[in-house]
Amino acid sequence: MNFSNEFKTALTAYLFVATPFFVLIVVKILSGRYEDILLTGDWAIASAMMFSTSYFNVKNALNHANDINKVGLDLYLQVTLILAFISIAIYVVLLLQPKNYPAAVAQALLFLFATINFIKYSRLTYRLKGGV
Structure with missing residues (x-):
């Protein structure tokens, strides 16, 4: 394994x-709007992007795999x-109730989980495409 x-x-x-996403966080820090770092829906949007990207990457990589428990x-x-979808729902909640x-807090925790999930399944995608 490489x-x-x-x-x-x-x-x-x-x-x-x-x-x-990180650029948006830096802008909020530089503007002095520290509370907005947690309360902004950016965490939820980034999580939704990572989850959906992981979904499509693995789904496409499955075309390259034969001997796998699908x-x-x-x-x-x-x-x-x-x-x-939960990430998007949290984003909507934060739009309606800023x-x-x-x-x-839920979106920040979901972002952390999305990050771990994204790295893990990006590695899986690499393997499914024959990278190992």
Whole structure:
């Protein structure tokens, strides 16, 4: 297993998706709007992007894999879609109720989970496409 190339591929994909989000966070820091860092819906949008990108990447990579338990991956794909929809729902809640701290914390935790999920399944995509 060439872990180095596998991880580099995953990190490259992650940076492509997450960089605009991090730029928005830096802008909020520089503008002194620290509370907006947590209360903005940017976390939820970034999470939805990562979940949906993971979904489509794995779905497309399955075309390259023959000897794999696709039932288990189908479950993963459905859970990933549900998490993307939950992220969008949290975004809408924060648009309608801008000072909703439980939703803000939930979206930050979901972002952390989306990051881990994205790296993990980007590596899977690399493997399914024959990168190992």
